[in-house]
Amino acid sequence: MKKYKDLSPSPRTIMTPGPVEVDPRVLRAMSYPILGQFDPEFTGLMNETMGMLRELFQTENEWAFPIDGTSRSGLEAVLTSVIEPGMKVLIPIYGRFGHLLAEISERCGADIVTLEQEWGKVFDPEEVIGAIKREQPAVVAMVHGETSTGRIQPLAEIGRACRELDVLFVVDAVATIGGVPVETDNWCIDAVIGGTQKCLSVPSGMAPITYNSRIEQHIMQRKRIERGLRDPGEPLLELGRTIRSNYFDLSQLQDYWSAARLNHHTEATSMLYALREGLRILLEEGLEARFARHLLHERALASGIEGMGLELYGDPACKLPVVTCVAIPDGVDGEAVRAMLLEQFSIEIASSFGVLKGKIWRIGTMGYSCRKQNVLQVLGALEAVLTYCGSSVNKGAAVQAALVVYREAEAT
Incomplete structure (x- = not known):
């Protein structure tokens, strides 16, 4: 029988845009005993984590929880739950990860409109606002911090314009959350996706998200369609409007993270320990x-x-x-x-x-x-x-x- 050596990764000084070195206290937290996902002690940790995420995202949103998976899982959960086939989505692109938003949106069946900026620069907010008024999209999806070019996009004016025009504003803050301000409520952002493996110094494997009641109302309307329910007088709608993913269905994940605790998946226990400890360290600082x-x-x-x-x-x-x-x-x-x-x-x-x-x-x-x-x-x-x-x-x-x-x- 072939013998394998004990695992002993080489120590590194990691100075990349992610993953980064994990705080030793986070690694220690990951070694703690496993609790059952419906153990009151564990659900208490889930609730604490949601509260910490609200502080991190600087929001009063009811919904702030992690998606189990890498940062891309958070992007897919939000975009899959929000975008309906044929929905117009405006995506201003100034680097690699704007193209990723476009690819995911395309897979959701969106009618995509893109703006492209020369790499190494960002958009003047007025240019984006002008495109919103011209194109009249249902959703604007944008990257806050573009690690491929090392640039950061101002969002406050764009967010306010989206709110005034009743456009949903979805932001990829994977690279920025925990390292630079992300003012979810003040900037009128409807949904924000973060990552653990960058400024939070937690291993890759969870994607913290938050979204507001505007997003919730939209996804719950899609859920009613899926269940064959509709409001009195509401016209019948095609099946194509239902949320196609099970794992990334935010309406089901809400049930899992709410007091109802309806089973959706088995929570990644050690990763939740890690995220909670990373957030505790961040808020302590x-x-x-x-x-x-x-x-x-x-x-x-x-x-x-x-x-x-x-x-x-x-x-x-x-x-x-x-x-x-x-x-x-x-x-x-x-x-x-x-x-x-x-x-x-x-x-x-x-x-x-x-x-x-x-x-x-x-x-x-x-x-x-x-x-x-x-x-x-x-x-x-x-x-x-x-x-x-x-x-x-x-x-x-x-x-x-x-x-x-x-x-x-x-x-x-």
Whole structure:
């Protein structure tokens, strides 16, 4: 019989846009004994998690719970439950994950209208609002923080316009939740999808979502159609309006997360422990303090990169605070640099997608990975590898530039 070695993953400094290093307290929480999914102690943890998610999403919504699955499961749950075949959906795209929203919406049978912005930039809100008025969609779906380009889209004006025009506004905040402000209620967002493996520093495997009564009314109307029920005088509607997915049916998931506890699936017990602990740690730190921490380490990293003589990619006016994109110098093999960082320093940074593949590196400063030690290590290691590869850099300048940022912060 073949013998297999004990599992012993190599320790890494993970500075990608996700997944990131998991807080040791979260890992500890995942080792706790399993409870049954209807054990009152466990359902109490479910309720606590919902309350914490409301604080995280800055919302008064009744519904705030995780979808069991990676971040994409949250996107699919919301879009599958909201979009009916033939429904017009406007998707402004400024990077890879806008295209993902379009692909999922297309699979839901949507009539898709897209706006496209040059990668490295975001939309002027007025451009999106103009398209909403022109196209009159039922839904606008948009990415808040686009990790493929390292940009962040202003949403408040778009959200207010959607509310005034009675358009549902769905936002992918997978990269931003827990790292930068996501003001669900103030920005008039109807549904928000987050992720665990980025700024929350929890393993991939859950997708926290929240949605308001506007979304709930829509999906419950679809549910009534499925059950053959309708309001008096309401015309008969085609079967195509029913929610096609069972697993991603928010109307059923509501029943599971409500006091009724109607069985829908077996909850991912250890992942819920992890999410609850990650949220507890986040709220203990405080949202404002956490946002300020991410800004500090972003500033130190960017100062070090520029001090080294490298260029930052993209429009600085809309830079995503938790992802820093670096233009790969001419004549440098970006993948060889990444490989050497991993092999010699146990540091992982990311490449990019599509038109940017081979042109930029993406360095994440997210959650537990977002700390001074990691920033200084990645700057020193990147400088060493580029020097080894024969690239001209300002030797010794990167770490010093970052230290200046940290010293100034400590002095204030």
